[in-house]
Amino acid sequence: MTLTKPARVRFAPSPTGRLHLGGARTALYDYLIARQSGGQFVLRIEDTDRKRFLPGAEQEFMDALHWLGLQWDEGPDIGGPYGPYRQSERKEIYLQYAQQLVESGHAYPCFCTPERLEKLRSEQQARKQQPRYDGHCRNIPPEEAAARVAAGEPHVIRFKMPRDGSVTCHDLIRGDITYRNDQLDDSILVKSDGWALYHLAAMVDDHLMKITHVLRGAEWLPTFPLHVHVYRAFGWEQPEWVHLSLFLKPSGKGKMSKRDAAELMKDGRSVYITDLRGLGYIPEAVNNWAALMGWSYDDHTEFFTLADLVEKFDIRRLNPSPAAINFSKLDHFNGLHIRHLDQEDLLRRVKPFFEQAGYHPDDATLRKMMPILQPRLKTLDDAPVVAGFFFREEVEPDPQRLVPKKVTPPQALEAAKRLYEVLSALPEVTLESGEQPVRALAEEMGLKAGALFGILREAVTGQAVSPPIFETMEIIGKETVLKRLQHAIEILETMQN
């Protein structure tokens, strides 16, 4: 069942890093919900952590989302009716709401020094207790606290967590989760520098921006009760909460860390979206892959375009269980989606990969290559590896491979010369004109057809593996084929003693 009532959803990255798979999946689900319900997808930048702020990160997030095709309807770059959409531009709003909580008795200023808090923490650790605030400033009379604040005494604002009872939090895919209040902390809402933390800022914004569904990672489950308490303290209606499944390392053992992510890159894999782009994955495949990490349509359909997903995605079918990241699946989807592309589109996308590899591809040749390249590519990055020889002035065949197994160097030389004769006698080298004579030649020389094709392939492409050799030669053209064969003959001649 898809959503019918217009939903307002937001993707709210902190500009402290780059868009990774987890974030991309959240953004994708947000986008799908907004589009299928006729609602809005909001991009909000949560940049109140000024110490971890990374210049350029906001742009990188936007570029990555654009590449994925997940266009937002409201955001810092395009504005919208509920802006500003950058939390650093909303500082005063949070302070007002913090003040409201203090006045209603749901929050209080805390004047404890960092030294006192540090001492408290180490004592608690020594007693093997969970570190949390001991409530030292909880009961300072409000007038006294207000006077100390007015006098400029450094302080934070903490939430006044009820000491007894429990809170039941409802998650759309996990159901009710009950937490005991005495296990919860008087968390900080506003730091001493006046910047609100997520626990306040995100709640205020979700409310003011009329967000109907909050999709976020399962790492927020421990502070979920705090967020529900904050909503209640304000007397606001809660959104639907959806805590998405965690991603595990490809091995399935544990959560991905930053270090794991860096390690992956050594194997040409990455969880960062802009890396995946550079590695030759296409956004259609990344979306398809990400969508199915935590959601399924049925037990067999796996190919989805973004439009299919908008139509078929069902928030109720999200799976809350952690899932290991499976890169072979990504390769698989990439191949599928590459084969699904229009050939002109593929040409446009693959061309930069040839250029980056140092080739100067021309569109006419690329266009001829697409039919034989398209079924063979796993990533766009494979293209110059598989087919760079099309754009090389000369290829350098491997002398060892010019002499296939069970063939002697004199036989290989003879074969290359005869191939030259046979092909030069043809008006053009094509599959139709060339295959038969080459097979006949193999027979005549008592060679396996595979061995003869192997010599030809090595001579023309300089590779042991290539797209089908006759189609390849047809594109390269007779003249270049003969020139390359001649070069192979010269190499074989030097190998005769």
Ligand code: GLU
């Ligand atoms: N800024 C938070 C983060 O980057 C957003 C979490 C949320 O979506 O609520 O993790």
